[in-house]
Amino acid sequence: MPDRDPDVVDTLRQNFWRQYLHDPFAVRGLHQENNLWGVSAFLPGAERVEIVTECDPPVAMHDMGGGFFHGIPASVPRYRLHIHWPGGVIEACEDPYAFAPVLGETDLYLFAQGTHWKLAEKFGAVPLIHEGTPGVSFAVWAPNARRVSVVGDFNTWDGRRHPMRLRHEAGVWEIFIPRLKTGEIYKYEIEGPDGGVLPLRADPLARATEHPPATASVVAPRPDFAWTDQQWIEGRAARQSAEASIAIYEVHAASWMRPPGAPSGILSWDGLADCLIPYVTQLGFTHVELMPIMEHPFAGSWGYQPLSQFAPSARYGSPAAFARFVDRCHRAGLGVILDWVPAHFPNDAHGLARFDGTALYEHTDPREGYHPDWNTCVFNLGRSEVQGWLIASALWWLETFHVDGLRVDAVASMLYRDYSRAPGQWIPNQYGGRENLEAIAFLKRLNTVVHERVPGAITIAEESTAWPGVSAPVQAGGLGFSFKWNMGWMHDTLRYLGQDPIYRRWHHHDFTFGLLYAFSERFVLPLSHDEVVHGKGSLYGRIPGDAWQKLATLRAYFAFMWTHPGKKLLFMGGELGQPQEWDHDGALQWRLLDDPGHAGILRLIADLNRIYRAHPDLHQTDASPEGFRWLVSDDAHNSVFAYARGERIAVIINMTPVPRHNYRIGVPGGGTWREILNTDSAHYSGGNIGNDGEVMVEDVSSHGLPQSLSLTLPPLATLIFECKD
Secondary structure, eight states, X not given: OOOOOHHHHHHHHHHHHHHTTTSGGGTSEEEEETTEEEEEEEOTTOSEEEEEESSSOOEEOEEEETTEEXXXXXXXXXXXXXXXXXXXEEEEEEOGGGSOOSSOHHHHHHHHHTOOTTHHHHSEEEEEEETTEEEEEEEEEOTTOSEEEEEEGGGTTOTTTOBOEEETTTTEEEEEEETOOXXXXXXXXXXXXXXXXXXXXXXXXXXOBOOTTOOXXXXXXXXXXXXXXXXXXXXXXXXXXXXXXXXXXXXXXXXXXXXXXXXXXXXXXXXXXXXXXXXHHHXXXXXXXXXXXXXXXXXXXTTSSOSEEEEEOGGGOOHHHXXXXXXXXXXXXXXXXXXXXXXXXXXXXXXSTTTTSSOSSBOSSHHXXXXXXXXXXXXXXXXXXXXXHHHHHHHIIIIISOOOEEEETTHHHHHBTTTTOOTTSSOOOTTSOSBOHHHHHHHHHHHHHHHHHSTTOEEEEOOOSOOTTTTSOGGGTSOOOSEEEOHXXXXXHHXXXXXXXXXXXXXXXXXXXXXXXXXXXOEEEEEOGGGGSTTSOOTTTTSOSOHHHHHHHHHHHHHHHHHSSSEEEEETTGGGTOOSOOOTTSOOOGGGGGSHHHHHHHHHHHHHHHHHHHOGGGTTTTTOGGGEEEXXXXXXXXXXXXXXETTTEEEEEEOSSSOEEEEEEEOSSOSEEEEEEETTSGXXXXXXXXXXXXXXXXXXXXXXXXXXXXXXXXXXEEEEEEEOO
16 A cells, blocks of 8 residues: 555644544544545654564655554554564564454443442453453542553553553543563553543552552452361351351451561561461360452551452462462361451542542542541542442452452541541531432442342441440341441440459449440450550559459459350450560560460460350350340449359359359249369469359249349459259
8 A cells, every 4th residue: 555645644643642642542543534545653652663564565654753653554453553662672562543442332231320330350350361362450449530541561561551441431441452472561541531641540440569668559369269168168157157156366467466576577478378278266265357458558547448449459469379378267167257348548649539639439528538536538438439449448358359248447437427537527418418428329239239149147346435326137127237346235344344453343334335235236255456555554453453353353354255255356466465565566475475474364264165066055145135135234232243144054253352152143044053164273373263163053942033043253354154954
């Protein structure tokens, strides 16, 4: 074919420069003008470029200046470009602007409706074969941008090289880059609505990231992990029901244990699997709960300010390594719960804040879009795209990584528009109230979708107010969570624990008040990380008295917790009786296990978990008042409490350092009552005061019951009895 007329070429050049960034597919690639086919490309820095087809010899493209090349192929089948870079480097690849869109109309419709539950398989950076060619498809939501380009090492971070196609119906930009491989790092260069170029953005749907403090996204392979946990998944629903024994060990993965000889190092997922899984299972916990592992730029946020809701943190290894960790947990009989944060996100320049130059993921008005407690942005849950993105993230962890549950962080901050805001600093809802109607709708939708799509998975709300029906079904007007953290129980009982024993009689109600509402929700009793930081001291540290009193009180308190209605959660270090506050830059004080008193706490936790699992009365009726009965609730003078779980378990607690002899307690059953646990046992480094293993019922009425036990109550101790007959 002959070369084009210079006037035609000049017109092409003008059109190209006008549209090469903002509508690149209109001028780049193969186009027909005046009955002639031509190929346009923008390759700044290239020395020369050739069009290569299967049937014809290479055709040199004209260098039009400024990186613009144009050529007329000998014929118009599929073609490739041979790009000659300085230094003799020759790159042979297909032209990204010769490919049709990857996303279908259904993908865009579902995304706009907020119902595309497989977002990470279609959006973000997805390796695939498109029109017979391997490469990577990129797709990102930025409806108000004038231009979006993919940049990375593969194009020398030049935003002119790979501007994307706008799918107007959904505000989504996409491009397929042929021959690109997994492992490439990338970001998006975005020109905002005012024409200014924004700081480079990480991908909101990245499935992998660089290791912080680096902030680029990484092209991750498609998940194809070979799971071996089918038996676990099939039995998961029963293991996680309201009637099951659930004891959760909460972990900050970085600071649980440091690698030998590396006090600032971090164990990989494989290293954690080698050490953490046997430790937790030997202690008898049923689940491990990980503080947020979604990628987050600031380690000091402990993961609660995440930016990559689909990417396991690179601090611990690859996504495949995390999948391997979950699989090994399941094979060991251990469930995995992740903390997940849909309430807010940090305002780092590479993140979600004003992503396309406008308030996209967050509210525009700071009275709705800014959270004063954490200096973060609040998700705009009134946007269907944001709701869909968050729910797709939840499903990504549950479905792709076989995670067993999500503990949803900061639910209270989502439910109330005036949360931590003074008058005038918040906007009422459409009815003039403080309830956040959009967040309520989101939480109900989240739980409905999760329970429908992932049978047996659980959701747990960190909700610190008296919002009704947090764990009630959505159909019954509730929020639909499986469980709720019992923050009131935690605050009340820890306040009691901090009282000097001589004054505890005046705070007796702090130990008993929780039973007034214990069955209003399906509760988890949490002794979480929040209770051992920011100057609160460790559990051990907040107890008055000497080391003996601290350890004894802690043992008695743990036994109270494990026999109280509600599932259990203990933050790492509690099982050691750790004196110091948790330090996320350090590690647990493992040397404490050389001390018999602290080693006794560890043995006690293991025995409590064993007893909790072995006795249905201690877990099957956690959410039912039929499973609990006060035996002694009003002996404030002696700081003694006693209650029955079912008809076969009796628990007696003495929260003073004074032993009580011949203390009579009515019990619901006759015969012999066996002492199955005594926190003052020498086995736990206690004083070994007790009842010689068992006590016979006497026909002496007490506490409204026709028979009773006469007991010796050790100081600062809890006794657990089982009726043998």
